[in-house]
Amino acid sequence: MQIKDFDYYLPEELIAQEPEPRRDESRLMVLPKNGGAPEHKLFKDIVEYIDARDVLVINNTRVIPARLWGEKEGTGTTIEVLLLTRRGEHTWEVLVRPGRRVPPGTGIIFGEELRGTVEAVADEGCRIIKFQYEGIFEQILDRLGVMPLPPYIKKQPADPNRYQTVYARRPGSAAAPTAGLHFTPELLKTIKDNGTQIVTVLLHVGLGTFRPVKVDDITRHRMHAEYFEITPETARVINETRGRGGRVIAVGTTTTRCLETAGREDGTVQPGSGWTDIFIYPGYTFRVIDGLITNFHLPRSTLLMMVSALAGRERMLEAYAEAVRKRYRFFSFGDAMLII
Structure with missing residues (x-):
């Protein structure tokens, strides 16, 4: 087929x-x-x-507001991260763009409240990221994240x-x-x-x-x-x-x-x-x-x-x-x- x-x-x-x-x-x-x-x-x-x-x-x-934008530590390159699946208390499987710029060991800064470290490359080019933060992750995500609309929708709903x-x-x-x-x-x-x-x-x-x-x-x-x-x-x-x-x-x-x-x-x-x-x-x-x-x-x-x-x-x-x-x-x- x-x-x-x-x-x-x-x-x-x-x-x-x-x-x-x-x-x-x-x-x-x-x-x-x-x-x-x-x-x-x-x-x-x-x-x-x-x-x-x-x-x-x-x-x-x-x-969840699963789309985040951060900066690659050391270079300032903009990195887009889409949270897919929680794999542990501080660990998520994610999609990243551009993926080639974020090998294991890469640090990503999402403002003063949140930092992530790429721990591994997963299936289908996904990454495993461990986040470091103080407080409640979901509350931080509400402040920093954006609703992950599909790419064919050009603007966020009112x-x-x-x-x-x-x-x-x-x-x-x-x-x-x-x-x-x-x-x-x-x-x-x-x-x-x-x-x-x-x-x-x-x-x-x-x-x-x-x-x-x-x-x-x-x-x-x-x-x-x-x-x-x-x-x-x-x-x-x-x-x-x-x-x-x-x-x-x-x-x-x-x-x-x-x-x-x-x-x-x-x-x-x-x-x-x-x-x-x-x-x-x-x-x-x-x-x-x-x-x-x-x-x-x-x-x-x-x-x-x-x-x-x-x-x-x-x-x-x-x-x-x-x-x-x-x-x-x-x-x-x-x-x-x-x-x-």
Whole structure:
């Protein structure tokens, strides 16, 4: 299976640069995974497609201000650092630019409060940095860091919370689980009032979610591991839902990766925590999820491959072509799709 099989034409003006004024008034394409024409709705209409038998699973990770700018000790060269994964109390795996300028032993100064030392080169050209500081790291990061928006978004949103879900709780992500950005507290309450259970998982979004595929044969691509947790209560609700014939609807590809990692052969979910490098592409048999809420993804991305595994590659590319014709908004601040 070739990377070119997941390419599509996208006019640049359809890449959303800012969110809709109201979260739940983004557009929603409803795509029946087993055939039939897509429907075109607003996101708040999603209540029409979820019922009391179902369970909605959300990822409650919270984006940290993970982008830092510092100066290389001794030369003053500007160094950009993107925090990816905490590896210890003072140690993080990071991306750096320019990477060739920061071999092990390099010191980086981030102002008077924070200093880092490159300890090692990790997989995919990442670095391991040990930070030195006084006080609470998260508070220092709030003062020095910037929200790590994707490079195709040219300016920070007026309200930084628009790059957080309304249910974000657990800090640790380098990117937002963007399918969840469309929910409002009122919409979640309506879904609950209709009898649908809502449960949470955790997957801290790191390099694995947005790292580009650099090989022609996608089966040779290897995902970067990301940390996840599933509580016993979440597993119980999901397993009971499946046992009575209800559907498991995942909010986002991160939630999907979490659930499919923990899924058993019989479709039940095992509670626990750990690291997942699962790569889902066409040919994969889903164990847990029955439906998926997701945004429109980049060409040639692992996220497009995942949704193609659920609905079929040709069908997904046809849906994307229709989204282009109908002027849907794409990527992180764009519109949504429900595959059901």
